[in-house]
Amino acid sequence: MKIVVTVKLVPDPNGEKKLDPATKRLVRTGVETVINPYDEYALEAALQLKERIGGDSTVTVFCMSPESLKESLRKALAMGADGAVMLSDSSLEGSDVWASAHAMSLALKRIGFDILIVGGLTDDGSTGAVPGALAEFLGVPCLTNVRKIEIADGKVRVERETDGGYQEVTGSLPMLVTTALTIGEPRYPSLKGIMGAKKKPIDMLSVADIGAADTVGSAGSKTELLSFAPPPARGAGQIVTPEDPAAGAAAILAFLKDKKLV
Amino acid sequence: MNFDLTDEQLAISRLAREFATDEVRPRAEEMDREEAFPYDLVAKMAELGFLGLPFPEAYGGAGADTVSYALAIMEIARADASTAITMAAHVSLGATPFYLFGTEEQKQRYLVPLAQGKMLWGFGLTEPEAGSDAGNCRTTAQLENGQWRINGTKAFITNSGTDLSGGTTITAVTDKRADGRSEISNIIVPQTTPGFTRSKKYRKMGWRASDTRELSFVDASVPEENLLGKRGEGLKQFLTILDGGRISVAALSVGLAMGAYDEALAYAKERRAFGQTISKFQAIQFKLVDMLCEIEHSKLMVLKAAWEKDNKRDFLQTASLAKLYAGEVSRRVVNEAVQIHGGYGFMDEYPVSRMYRDQKINEIGEGTNEVQRVVIARRMGL
Numbered sequence: 001m002k003i004v005v006t007v008k009l010v011p012d013p014n015g016e017k018k019l020d021p022a023t024k025r026l027v028r029t030g031v032e033t034v035i036n037p038y039d040e041y042a043l044e045a046a047l048q049l050k051e052r053i054g055g056d057s058t059v060t061v062f063c064m065s066p067e068s069l070k071e072s073l074r075k076a077l078a079m080g081a082d083g084a085v086m087l088s089d090s091s092l093e094g095s096d097v098w099a100s101a102h103a104m105s106l107a108l109k110r111i112g113f114d115i116l117i118v119g120g121l122t123d124d125g126s127t128g129a130v131p132g133a134l135a136e137f138l139g140v141p142c143l144t145n146v147r148k149i150e151i152a153d154g155k156v157r158v159e160r161e162t163d164g165g166y167q168e169v170t171g172s173l174p175m176l177v178t179t180a181l182t183i184g185e186p187r188y189p190s191l192k193g194i195m196g197a198k199k200k201p202i203d204m205l206s207v208a209d210i211g212a213a214d215t216v217g218s219a220g221s222k223t224e225l226l227s228f229a230p231p232p233a234r235g236a237g238q239i240v241t242p243e244d245p246a247a248g249a250a251a252i253l254a255f256l257k258d259k260k261l262v
Numbered sequence: 263m264n265f266d267l268t269d270e271q272l273a274i275s276r277l278a279r280e281f282a283t284d285e286v287r288p289r290a291e292e293m294d295r296e297e298a299f300p301y302d303l304v305a306k307m308a309e310l311g312f313l314g315l316p317f318p319e320a321y322g323g324a325g326a327d328t329v330s331y332a333l334a335i336m337e338i339a340r341a342d343a344s345t346a347i348t349m350a351a352h353v354s355l356g357a358t359p360f361y362l363f364g365t366e367e368q369k370q371r372y373l374v375p376l377a378q379g380k381m382l383w384g385f386g387l388t389e390p391e392a393g394s395d396a397g398n399c400r401t402t403a404q405l406e407n408g409q410w411r412i413n414g415t416k417a418f419i420t421n422s423g424t425d426l427s428g429g430t431t432i433t434a435v436t437d438k439r440a441d442g443r444s445e446i447s448n449i450i451v452p453q454t455t456p457g458f459t460r461s462k463k464y465r466k467m468g469w470r471a472s473d474t475r476e477l478s479f480v481d482a483s484v485p486e487e488n489l490l491g492k493r494g495e496g497l498k499q500f501l502t503i504l505d506g507g508r509i510s511v512a513a514l515s516v517g518l519a520m521g522a523y524d525e526a527l528a529y530a531k532e533r534r535a536f537g538q539t540i541s542k543f544q545a546i547q548f549k550l551v552d553m554l555c556e557i558e559h560s561k562l563m564v565l566k567a568a569w570e571k572d573n574k575r576d577f578l579q580t581a582s583l584a585k586l587y588a589g590e591v592s593r594r595v596v597n598e599a600v601q602i603h604g605g606y607g608f609m610d611e612y613p614v615s616r617m618y619r620d621q622k623i624n625e626i627g628e629g630t631n632e633v634q635r636v637v638i639a640r641r642m643g644l
Contacts, residue, residue, distance in 0.1 A: 071269050078273060188281060191311030191324035194273045 001057040001151065004113035005046045005081070006104065006134075008036040009065045009072050010124040017124075024225045025094070026124050033072040038119030040079075040186035042179045046117045047080045047187070049149055058082045062111060064092060064104055070202060077197040078189030084200070085111055089207040094218035097129045102220075104130070105137030106210040115156065116176045120145060135176040143169055147182040267329070274315075274330040278337035281310065282345075290342035293471035294616050297463065299424055300471060303345060308379020312338075313352055317361055321369055322377035328506075328568040332513040336561070339517025340524065343620035344471035346514045351420040351472075352376070354507040356383030359431050359448065363491030363499050372450070375428070384422035384430035386451075386477055387500050390415055394633045396433070397497060401479065403434035403449050409483045410434075410449050412457070416477040418627075423460040423475040429453045430477060433496045446496035450488040457482030468620035505578055507628055508585040509571065512564045515588035515624040516557065522592075522599035522617045523553045529603055540602070549598045557595060560588040579641050586634040589624040596621045 011017065011031040018027040035043075043061065050057045060083050061076045067088040077084060087107045095103060108116065116138070118131045135142030147166065148159040151173070160167045161180040189197075207216055214220060238255070242248035256262045267275070286303060293300055307313055316331045317323025331353070339346035357376040360368055375381045392398040401414025412434060422430050429452040437445040451458055461476040491499050527550055530541040540546045563584035570577035599614045600607035607614045625631045 074269060074273065188277055188310055189273065190309070191274060191277070191315060191326060192319065194270055194277065195319075195325050197273070198269065 001053050002112060002114045003046045003049055003057060003059045004111060005043050005061050005117045007039040007061050007063045007076055008122050009033045009069045010036045010122060013037060013123045019228055024228060033069050035075055036119055036122045038121050041181055041183055042117045042119040043076055043079060044186040045149060045179050045183045048184060053151060062108060073202060074197045075189055077200045078193040079187055080193060084202045085205060086202055087205045091207050091217045095216055096221035096223045097127050097133055098222045099216050099220040101130050101133035102137055103212050103216050105134055106212050107205055108138060110210060114173050118176060118178045120178045131178045140174050140176050141171045142176045143171060144178045145180045146177050147180045149177060271330045271333060274326055275333040275337060278334040282338045282341035286338060286345050287341035293344060297470045299473050300345060307349060312349055313379030314377025315353060317377045322374040327572045328509060329565060329572060332509055332564050332568040335510050335513040336517035339514040340521040343518050344469045346517060347469050347472045348421060350510040350514055352382050354510045355385035356421060358503055358506060359490060381428035382421040382424055382426045383428055384419045386416035386419050386430045386432035388417050390417045394630060399433050399435055399446055401432060401434045403436050405486060408486045412479040412482040414479050418474055419477050420472060420474050422477055424473045427453055431490055433500055436493060445494045447493045448490040448496040448499055449484060450490050451484055455482045455484055468623055504628060505581060508581040509564060509567050511628045512584040512588040515592040516561045516564055518617055518621055519557050519592040519595035522596045522614055523557055525614050526599035526602040546602055549602060553595045553598055556591040560591040563587055582634055582638050586631055589631060592621050592624050
């Protein structure tokens with residue numbers, strides 16, 4: 001079973017995020033780069049699946065990112081992935097959802113997979129649209145928000161989180177699955193994993209390798225970010241100084257009723 | 263000169279920080295209050311490989327270097343000194359003697375499960391009347407019919423009485439030498455040896471969640487093959503072990519100081535007095551700057567000693583300097599951290615109060631400040 005997980009490298013979510021007004025892109029310098037937290041759940045799901053299936057199953061991590069961030073990908077190998085493939089090319093910069101998913105799909109066709117496990121969202125772009133676009137380009141079924149994956153007799157059986165509970169859905173391989181955060185807390189890399197990560201391969205692919213020259217980057221994108229603005233600053237709060245506690249409670253209740261919160 | 267850490271060193275430091283922040287830190291206050299040995303945390307540390315960090319993979323370790331080991335101890339001590347000493351004593355004092363002096367059979371039998379963290383092990387050098395004067399060992403081991411018959415008492419032995427403890431390696435007088443001095447050897451004493459008993463846990467000022475006990479040997483017999491290393495080289499072997507151990511206790515001091523500094527900085531930025539946060543007052547700023555300065559200095563000394571050890575240089579003087587200095591830095595830093603907290607720093611619920619108590623042993627254990635100065639002065643040729 002060839003399990004492939006897509007991973008994005010993003011600025012550390014615990015750091016402050018800034019947009020560069022000139023490029024309209026997230027500032028990625030001066031902040032630590034980490035694996036997108038949602039993708040760590042996808043990787044955890046993949047590693048658990050591999051452990052359950054056993055045999056000659058492998059977990060390969062796929063990442064589209066500048067080559068300079070290669071070392072940030074080692075954590076995935078330290079956690080237990082068998083190898084990684086990186087699609088790196090300066091011409092990929094500025095790709096929108098369509099262009100990103102298209103380039104990724106060409107690379108993933110080359111890599112090949114039985115099941116492709118994708119995090120539900122990225123911490124930087126947060127469009128949530130790439131998994132669906134990927135499935136479309138790859139021509140495979142897509143099951144989203146999955147909290148449990150089982151594979152038997154070439155069939156995938158998953159549990160999908162819904163607002164009120166969960167659904168059981170089956171489908172056939174190859175398939176794309178996006179993970180919910182309830183799939184299981186990502187494991188820590190072990191020290192042996194860290195020491196062994198250097199010996200695992202990170203294979204490099206370029207845009208030429210996947211034959212996507214005209215469809216990548218800003219030029220190959222179908223959408224364009226026109227402008228952006230920070231959220232409006234929060235206004236001053238309303239301070240109530242009541243005569244007594246009862247009057248205070250009445251004032252708070254009136255406020256909540258006015259906002260239709262009670 | 264290159265101060266860059268390798269990718270592995272960075273990754274191990276990051277893992278230790280993440281583990282310490284998420285798993286250890288939230289438990290530190292309760293563990294201290296209850297004097298509770300954290301079996302679950304030790305099991306997790308074993309699973310991640312922390313308990314065999316510097317030993318080769320062939321012996322169940324992770325094969326990482328001393329710099330990584332020091333960085334890991336710092337991060338864990340930053341969250342909780344008790345957990346850090348449990349790890350440091352296990353690795354540097356419990357498992358290392360087998361790695362350095364054990365036969366291949368002893369390595370397979372003891373080092374492998376110790377490195378895997380399946381078992382903890384103690385190091386019994388100190389006695390009620392032999393601390394800094396370690397040569398004044400009163401415990402005896404007499405070889406009779408292929409058995410060592412052991413009698414005596416050991417004091418302040420870490421990791422000696424947990425449910426995971428497999429035994430303790432002790433120094434014992436095995437004969438009298440021609441010059442009238444004692445011949446001291448190292449003997450491996452498994453936990454199940456008849457005549458070997460442990461006291462209840464000591465009640466301690468600090469490191470309260472670590473396991474420290476007095477050991478008693480009354481005609482405790484172990485087979486002759488339980489001799490570790492050469493007969494008569496016990497003291498020399500233990501001094502070699504302490505040389506390496508200084509790096510880990512120095513790292514523990516640095517980590518504790520880092521933790522106290524973190525708390526003081528956060529508190530200073532949050533606590534308001536006279537209409538502004540106290541971090542805006544120069545008196546507090548100067549304290550924080552001085553703390554940071556000394557932490558950075560002692561951290562560099564520890565990493566230099568670790569680097570020297572990894573690169574097979576003579577690290578003994580640097581390690582002694584680092585142990586001495588980091589111990590004293592930790593005292594000054596925890597003291598100022600409590601001062602910055604004012605009255606709240608005196609309250610049990612604030613971590614700096616625990617850190618203040620946990621600190622003192624850094625200047626006593628594994629060579630007091632005074633002995634450390636004597637050792638350093640001797641190496642200076644004075």
